[in-house]
Amino acid sequence: MQNRTEEKLLIPEYQILCVASWLLVITFLQFSLYPLLKKILLQYAFPAAFAASLLIFTFLTWYCGLARIPVQLAIVPFILLFVYNLYRREYVFSEIKKEWHWELIFLIFFFLMLTVRFVNPTISYAEKFMDHAFLASIMRSPVVPPLDPWFAGGTMDVYYYLGYWIFGCLGIVSGVPSSVAFNLSLPTVLGVAAVTVYAIGTLLLDRFRWLPLLIFFIPNPSFFYQIIMGKGLNSVLWDSTRTITNTINEYPLFSFTWGDLHAHVISIFNQVFLIFLLLYLCKYWESLKSREKWIMCGLAALSLGSMPLINTWDVLIYAPITIVIATLIILGCRKRGQNISSWGHLIAIPPVSILIYLPFYLTLQTSTGGIGIVKTPSDPFQFLLVNGWFIAIFLLLLIKDIRRRPYLLLIAVPFILAGYTAAAIAAIPLIYFIAKKERCIPDLLAIFGLLILILVELFYLKDNMGDTYFRMNTVFKCYLPAWIILGTSASVMVGAWLARPGRIPVIPVKKSAVLAIFVIGILFVTPFVVPLDLNYGSRSLDGLAYIDTTHPGDAGGVAYLRNLTGDERIVEAVGGDYTYYSRISSFTGIPTIIGEPFHEFMWRGDTTGWYSTRPADIKSIYEDPDQTVVLMKKYNATLLYVGDVERETYNVSLPSTGLEPVYSGQGTDIYRIAG
Template identity: 80%
Template sequence: MTPESQVLSVASWLLVVTFLQLALYPSLKKCLKQYAFPASFAASLLLFTILTWYCGLARFPVQFALVPFVLLFAYHLYRRNYTWVELKKEWRWELIFLIFFSLMLTVRFVNPTISYAEKFMDHAFLASIMRNPVVPPLDPWFAGGTMDVYYYLGYWIFGCLGIVSGVPSNVAFNLSLPTVLGVAAVTVYAIGTLLLNRFRWLPLLLFFIPNPSLFYQLITGSSISSALWNSTRTITNTINEYPLFSFTWGDLHAHVISIFNQVLLIFLLIYLYKFWDTLESRGRWLICGLAALSLGSMPLINTWDVLIYAPITVLVAVLIIWQGWKKGQGISSWSQLIAVPPLAIIIYLPFYQMLTTSTGGIAIVRTPSDPFQFLLVNGWFIAIFLLFLLKDIRGRPYLLLVAVPFVLAGYTAAAIAAIPLIYFLAKKEHSVPDLLAIFGLALLILVELFYLKDNMGDTYFRMNTVFKCYVPAWIILGISSLSMIGAWLSRPGRVPVMPARKSTALAILVVGLLFVVPFLVPLDLNYGSRTLDGLAYLDSSHPGDAGGAAYLRNLTGNEILVEAVGGDYTYYSRISSFTGIPAVLGEPFHEDMWRGDTTGWYSTRPADVRSIYENPDQTVALMKKYNATLLYVGDEEKETYNVSLPSTGIERVYSGQGTDIYRLAE
């Protein structure tokens, strides 16, 4: 793609995102007041998502989902709800979104390639949805299968944004994470504004601070790139990512996409907790409806999140009800809260009816985290909490005994988290940061004691549990600890108020430096850069596949592809990944994790693909077995198989740079 077309893609994408947000924003003003503008970023995305999802379920064009937004926008125009005076008041929120969007866009510009880690999978799902936006979406790595074995809604969100904005998947891939970060940042800033009178920007640091392990790696001699990676593999046989790594690494993966939705739910719960008594019934229903939409989207975006945030939502509701009970309020005043969990299930009920995957249940952790490694990951938060609790610890040292049972049972890391937890629980009055600390610390302890069974084997038995729970823990604990610091700094006499001109100059300097950093740090890992086209690197590194993929991406209609089957996390399965056209089999280990091998496909499909390439007498028959229409022969196929194709039954439709594509003759 030319630079000009990429600029147009960014503009078109932002135009759609901004239109969705502005269309919804006035509808939230009455109940969310000054927070309506920032909340409408994430809320409009979720509303757009559910509308497009039901369009896909009903086999309607997803563009129909824009109609309610157009009508809403027209209604607010007619009612003159968009005035220049009102919109000027919201410039800070828009600026926060654009700064973080642009910052992440710069990172993707430096490191755009769809080329390693989970990027092949992420783009495969995105491209499949954009080729054929139906529910459930087609599985690009398992011909005849669908994505009802995986949580795919995050890819659906950005695939549909790509469709309505006219942005191709190879660029939409690199606009998605900037959108996630921009929306998440504006919501976190809203949380900071809710909790702090000054230093409202401090919670935003949760996106920038690394864990202590990164500094430990650097001190012990690791290079910057290896230290960054090793800091997320600190706890033995697990993954402990944090936002700074996740965003710079650049996988458009479910655990990263979900961040914008997590912080929206946190914002909504805090708002309900603080202002429940002042809200009218209509406002309560609206905010609880948004909370239900957010919570209900979690199983489809990143299922692990709902296991964390559903209990938190219930606990916040219990706290609100308890406060109301003490004031003599009746059950009628809590009906909206009680409705949130069932509404969260009902809004995406067809998803659960189609879902075919399952988990192995809960088990007890027998080899918990090494306490030193645990602190290398969570040490900032533990240290901050202990500093703020120092007076309480001196006053009631006997509460330290809560750690003893954990230590005796061999769960020393859990004991470390239990110490600040018990002191927060023992407080007579709990601020919102206190409650967040309680939720986050309890999550860390639970992850030390229990894990969800999967098929990762005995060595990596708790890898996914730590991986998927530590990102929410980082967000919750980050908001909590940074808000505590902000409140402390805001006390009279701590930090003098800086003149507006100086604070503005300092902010511009810091933001400017942030934009320079991606060009100084080697983020591209020796792949292509300086573009937003995630497939541009193919022109130089794999010219045969560049032409072949470009040809296939221009095809429309229902196609099924035969390509070489190889190992996961390699260059194999690349054509289905680049095009979204389903292959007979993509990455086998991923598919085995998702759907299991109940029919014996794990051995049958690779053997059939080999026969298609090597046994010309079976090529046509086996292609028909899988309804395959296209046969791809590139460098990977020639290296993997002794390619011998029939002279009849297939016809060559593309040839270039050593790559041939054949179509099954009708």
């Protein structure tokens, strides 16, 4: 059996080929859809086609998986569309040449993130085991609902998995293995998100269109506070996201640098895409023809409808935002005396967003514990260390309004009296934005973002995190969208302020280009200078390359298992979450009896008693020869893995019959049930 060090995965040329194949598929999807959007979105068609094509591809592959047909068939409609566009001569070189800057933005951010992943590619800590386990499971068996690699016999209908489905199917179509696809996924998320955010900047600003891109680069104020307090650089980044007591306060720079391919990060590209669509509808609704309105609202419904499957928390935020913006457009139409036919398309967005993925809701097995009232709100100083940039910008820009109507500051009093001082801080700029006689689009975004901060101070969604971390998930999952919305709003406001006459003169094109190249150069060098590898760096795009040296026994066993196809289930040692346990199911996607127990408990609860039964059965499989085969058959397990971790955890004693050795090397043995 070949060792992983002899595999082509470790050959640099093969990894380059993987990147090229991955980008080729993404570019083909985007180019196929672009002409369809050209007459509707005009100059924004090219950037919008990145996210739109990815969501449509996902939708098609998901239904292929539901129908149990090859997901590769989802590429066929794009091929037909591409041929049709060629026949109609839609690809005009002179027009495409004008779009080069959009493609450049995507590639810059893609390769910038790829550099970060190259420096620290390992699937080795935090949520990376889970992220790759889901990705690998989908690529092994792309069916809906996907198989749960950590709960043999179960499926992922207890979790929002569509983000992993997106990149698993991209990996299948492009021929990229899961351990490399893992490290190409976040670059894709950032590239698509960046080009969409730049489109938002172009939509709302005449100058300084790049300013909204800063939401991906700026750390929160706590980052600098940690440095001032003398903390080491290796802990500053982490501690800045644990600022508000017993919560998580991530921001994009941390999320992308940390590198978990987790649902809340994957969802960023779809969040900014929906924001772009809604803002475009706000600005150009009346100029769109009926067919164009249907297409735009259809894209909005697809984006909104994908949210519950990618990261369910997002829909709790963006569904109300969509309804509010649609209502504002409708009220504007009614004010101008337009009939229902001019705004009926907007009414269709919410129901269509549910209908397009209706089978998901019909099979969903998870539930929430309801809404609770926060009794220990955020410390106001900690609150400002997380959200201070936006609050400060808003207050500075609102200073004239505050001087004109100081009595509105009284809005803070009831919050303070009730003990919600942090909410009072956010309420001050909120009331002034609401009180404006004429509100612009950035004002509207600010209102949405500030409302998120206030609501999170008052309420939380109940889960299984216990009394201490009762609001951790609520703050965690709501603060990232709040950062995106508030950051977009604040940056656009600052851009508009800087563009006023007499502020900052227009910089010549050549000087702007030199400055841009200099900044981009620094960004690409930074990952090699700043210690981002966390002692796991292996300078590769293969996220499993590191086990060749750290766990050579597992390296060979994993290589053997990753080459297996068909319906397999494996037995491996069970231990604590966020450890090296569950590594075989995580690295291969082959379902195990139980992977990380607390994760599964969070998703499934323990109504059947599996939380104690499954670990006990695994122990018996390894230690009681009379029970080994019997218990393996109980879970339909076909393979038994015995490596260093299993020998350290159990007193391994296997039966002399009933198992056939299929692999042995460097202290690792794999057995298959006989017959």
